[in-house]
Amino acid sequence: MGLFDIFKKKNKENSELEKENNEPQNDEDIEQPTNAETENINNSKDEHDSNENIEAGSNENTTESSENDVSDDDFDKMELENNNNHDDEDESISSKNSELDNDKSNDIDKEKKYEHGLSKSRSLIGQKLNSLFANFRSVDDEFFEDLEDTLIESDVGVKTATEISDQLKEEVKLNNIKKTAEVQNFIVEKLIDMYDAPDDGKSELNINPDGPTVILFIGVNGAGKTTTIGKLANKYREDGKKVLVAAADTFRAGAIEQLDEWAKRDHVDIVKKDEGSDPASVVYDAVQRAKKENYDILFVDTAGRLQNKVNLMNELEKMNKIITREIPGAPQEVLLVIDATIGQNALVQAKMFKDVANISGLVLTKLDGTARGGIIIAIKNELGIPVKYVGLGESVNDLQDFDPKEFVYGLFKGLIKE
Ligand SMILES: Nc1nc2c(ncn2[C@@H]2O[C@H](COP(=O)(O)OP(=O)(O)OP(=O)(O)O)[C@@H](O)[C@H]2O)c(=O)[nH]1
Numbered sequence: 001m002g003l004f005d006i007f008k009k010k011n012k013e014n015s016e017l018e019k020e021n022n023e024p025q026n027d028e029d030i031e032q033p034t035n036a037e038t039e040n041i042n043n044s045k046d047e048h049d050s051n052e053n054i055e056a057g058s059n060e061n062t063t064e065s066s067e068n069d070v071s072d073d074d075f076d077k078m079e080l081e082n083n084n085n086h087d088d089e090d091e092s093i094s095s096k097n098s099e100l101d102n103d104k105s106n107d108i109d110k111e112k113k114y115e116h117g118l119s120k121s122r123s124l125i126g127q128k129l130n131s132l133f134a135n136f137r138s139v140d141d142e143f144f145e146d147l148e149d150t151l152i153e154s155d156v157g158v159k160t161a162t163e164i165s166d167q168l169k170e171e172v173k174l175n176n177i178k179k180t181a182e183v184q185n186f187i188v189e190k191l192i193d194m195y196d197a198p199d200d201g202k203s204e205l206n207i208n209p210d211g212p213t214v215i216l217f218i219g220v221n222g223a224g225k226t227t228t229i230g231k232l233a234n235k236y237r238e239d240g241k242k243v244l245v246a247a248a249d250t251f252r253a254g255a256i257e258q259l260d261e262w263a264k265r266d267h268v269d270i271v272k273k274d275e276g277s278d279p280a281s282v283v284y285d286a287v288q289r290a291k292k293e294n295y296d297i298l299f300v301d302t303a304g305r306l307q308n309k310v311n312l313m314n315e316l317e318k319m320n321k322i323i324t325r326e327i328p329g330a331p332q333e334v335l336l337v338i339d340a341t342i343g344q345n346a347l348v349q350a351k352m353f354k355d356v357a358n359i360s361g362l363v364l365t366k367l368d369g370t371a372r373g374g375i376i377i378a379i380k381n382e383l384g385i386p387v388k389y390v391g392l393g394e395s396v397n398d399l400q401d402f403d404p405k406e407f408v409y410g411l412f413k414g415l416i417k418e
């Protein structure tokens with residue numbers, strides 16, 4: 001059974017449960033999104049209006065930037081406004097049971113977090129598909145054009161939009177589908193399929209079996225690097241790991257203080273120096289300490305605010321060299337942190353960083369605050385860099401391992417038609 005069919009079943013079960021629990025509801029109109037979604041869309045109409053304004057702005061940027069190579073000027077433009085933020089048998093049975101209960105409640109918790117964190121994106125995609133199908137008469141050329149526009153506006157990327165449109169054309173020819181529900185399900189199924197690939201699900205970090213694991217975080221300022229390290233350090237410390245963080249963003253005092261606060265809150269150790277020190281020397285000290293004191297994992301925070309691409313590349317190379325020299329095979333991961341609220345510019349940013357560093361994975365932050373979650377589909381389909389974590393809120397437990405199934409369900413739940 002494919003993901004789409006699993007979701008269809010899950011949707012059905014959920015709606016039956018809802019019916020049992022609630023007053024009987026009207027039968028769904030095929031042209032309307034399902035119950036919860038309708039509410040969502042109506043409630044957040046104002047938000048969408050403003051999101052659309054943002055979209056209009058950044059789409060202009062995207063067209064401009066994607067036509068040219070990313071230059072230093074573009075890099076400067078990409079920098080976001082700085083955010084200042086910022087009994088024995090019995091016991092073992094009962095502990096097994098409570099482990100199981102924990103696993104179960106973790107799963108429910110995770111599902112809820114995804115659902116909640118993606119509600120804005122879900123509403124936007126629902127609203128867009130709704131207006132597409134409001135005028136739907138037949139699957140003709142005009143419909144295909146509208147479909148591509150709709151998908152592009154939902155941030156899934158031009159490549160994905162064209163692919164889905166082409167596949168739908170084939171499907172229409174082969175199987176003569178024409179009913180609204182069939183067409184909509186086909187579109188949603190194709191989007192879901194894009195995540196049903198066997199190479200997915202590798203969201204875990206690559207761990208060094210012979211010594212400290214080093215994870216380097218890069219990304220423009222304000223993207224969420226320090227916050228992500230704070231959340232991850234807590235997660236790994238709670239998992240029983242000995243965690244060290246390095247404040248290699250020496251560009252401003254505030255950055256060092258911010259990481260220091262997270263380290264205190266997380267009860268993990270930190271290596272830091274004064275503002276303006278050489279970031280590579282902070283990295284050197286941190287790696288030495290990690291080796292000597294047997295730390296399991298070292299998270300390195302870096303500066304997002306560098307004058308240009310060349311400086312950034314030199315600085316990252318210097319840090320990398322030290323890390324690899326001191327711990328062969330390290331860094332185990334170079335994670336690029338990207339703010340999802342920038343929509344299509346996330347693609348431009350990721351391409352730029354791909355040029356200067358060996359990125360092993362992405363962290364997409366602030367998904368809770370944006371309707372532009374479709375961007376993950378664009379990133380997956382156009383760049384092929386795995387998404388490792390998603391930021392679904394500001395609190396410490398809101399950073400979640402990227403789970404493609406939860407993600408697509410969170411995004412398309414309610415858009416699958418009976
Ligand atoms: N809502 C929400 N806010 C987030 C998330 N991740 C980070 N933030 C907020 O984004 C702001 C910037 O995050 P930082 O971690 O300081 O970003 P940074 O990349 O370290 O920035 P620089 O140190 O300036 O390079 C902070 O106010 C965070 O609380 C998220 O997943 N959801």
Ligand SMILES: [Mg+2]
Binds near residue numbers: 255
């Ligand atoms: Mg920072």
